[in-house]
């Protein structure tokens with residue numbers, strides 16, 4: 132199935148050498164250029180000067196933490212954050228007239244970039260059954276349509292409520308409350324596709340699904356691992372934290388299949404050395420690992436640590452920590468001793484000497500942090516890999532100690548907060564009991580559907596109603612053709628959105644666009660001006676307050692949309708004060724105070740500069756697993772394998788992209804300009820495959836079913852990927868990720884480990 136063709140003007144592809152450093156003056160220039168292309172200097176100024184400031188707008192770009200109040204810079208944002216916020220603050224508008232001029236089918240043929248560039252949605256629209264046009268609909272009629280559809284379902288489990296991590300805490304809380312009062316736990320979210328493996332493994336081994344470190348810990352670590360992550364593009368202000376860590380003497384080991392610019396050197400545009408000088412070297416050591424080789428790397432390191440303890444008893448492992456806090460060490464150490472070096476070397480593509488050098492660094496370091504992202508989680512063995520990282524940290528007591536710990540780096544700005552608010556298809560009974568006590572209804576207890584299972588259920592015709600709170604589900608999900616077909620089987624699909632995206636063009640029989648306020652905009656309700664709250668990757672909950680005039684008078688806030696829909700659908704069914712919630716979000720937070728552990732007295736505490744840091748039991752020496760201890764685990768060997776003539780493909784984002792939305796066809800750091808339909812392959816592999824630079828190929832993925840998954844017309848670019856692997860952009864290559872290719876236990880799509888072959892491009896007559 133081909134991808135939707137792009138229709139942005141095609142510049143000829145040019146390729147220059149990859150950059151060896153990130154940020155610097157070019158980042159400032161690009162950020163300003165993009166911002167001023169979207170909005171007026173005044174609006175750009177308002178957004179940028181209040182962004183990530185106390186009582187300002189939380190950057191929707193990613194979930195990286197802000198420095199504590201009093202330590203923030205006047206410009207506390209990165210290139211990508213600036214682009215993203217002004218992409219939302221754009222002065223371009225999508226009106227009813229736009230939809231009169233464009234059919235849904237035509238919009239479906241436009242590129243992601245084109246759709247996004249049309250601007251902000253301004254009024255509710257409906258596409259009725261049999262029609263190929265969206266037409267205006269009043270809010271009241273829209274709620275009537277939605278609630279009628281929900282009421283007519285045979286079972287509440289025929290509805291799915293998806294949340295993207297842009298949604299604030301209050302909207303997320305209201306959505307899960309509505310879904311559960313209706314009678315379903317079908318609450319998939321974007322976390323299912325990015326860090327579900329982290330949450331599952333951390334929960335299983337430590338009793339909490341969240342990371343354990345703060346910015347302060349990062350600043351004071353001795354050794355920091357960056358595994359399967361690309362901070363220069365995906366969470367650029369992490370580089371400032373790493374710069375500070377280096378100034379305090381930390382060493383950094385980057386582990387990645389691609390030598391990304393942001394892993395190598397950082398030129399901080401707020402420092403003289405970053406503007407005029409050479410900046411700061413980030414990675415002291417770069418491990419050019421095969422995709423999916425991280426489990427083997429940490430198993431090799433763990434074997435070395437266990438053996439080093441045999442040679443130097445009492446001097447390598449932290450026996451006090453292990454004895455007091457953990458369970459399963461004996462079995463684990465037997466397993467670690469049996470790890471085979473040939474397997475480790477083959478899976479990682481590293482030499483034993485390289486791994487031994489890392490081990491020496493570990494021995495010299497008292498405080499160690501491991502940061503990781505989707506390069507770890509989006510593999511079949513994402514869960515065991517995170518468990519092995521936990522083993523590694525526990526061996527030397529690097530949990531709960533200042534300057535040490537586990538740091539899963541999350542992408543979407545409030546993806547962690549949404550989960551805290553109950554957006555999860557399997558919330559524990561303690562949370563459901565608290566809902567019952569506060570609101571007097573009995574929430575469903577059976578687990579609901581996550582993202583992959585929602586698509587499967589849609590495909591089988593078991594889901595009739597799909598509502599998305601933000602996001603671009605169709606483009607974020609794997610197996611694009613299958614997902615789109617599944618979505619089209621729904622009776623009604625609805626999206627609460629700020630901007631147009633491909634999900635609006637893949638419709639159920641009836642489809643609704645429900646336009647909403649963005650983070651940048653003032654939110655005035657009956658009870659006065661409102662703010663929302665968000666939680667970053669480091670469990671800090673704080674406020675976000677928009678400053679700009681809303682893009683249209685017809686916009687409603689996310690909370691208002693959900694409260695009105697819930698009130699209409701559930702009228703009299705549960706004792707929930709929807710009207711009061713809409714009028715004053717503080718009333719929602721009052722309930723959250725009593726339901727979510729750690730958020731007591733929410734309204735008062737979150738109003739303080741810097742907000743609230745949620746307690747992390749691990750840092751208090753408490754491991755809330757069933758055993759009451761942190762668990763060592765023995766993780767089965769996994770070796771990612773591509774048969775001869777094939778490559779292991781990982782999907783990735785370009786530097787000029789925010790999640791599913793590319794802002795241009797350029798990827799400045801990787802030296803790709805003018806096209807995104809490129810596949811990056813190691814020159815030696817190209818020689819073996821008989822392919823040359825610039826050749827046009829189709830990417831075809833190999834899976835156990837008979838379905839052909841093909842991404843058409845990609846240009847081959849020689850690039851320093853590890854041998855046997857390739858890389859290409861997301862979401863264009865999501866079409867290659869089979870829906871059933873998921874990580875064990877977490878059900879997360881395996882977007883970093885797809886077996887593909889490169890075929891000569893098919894001609895028009897062959898298609």
Ligand code: SF4
Pocket residue numbers: 190191192193194195207208209210211212213365366367368369
């Ligand atoms: S690092 Fe993330 S949160 Fe911070 S400004 Fe950049 S995109 Fe926004």
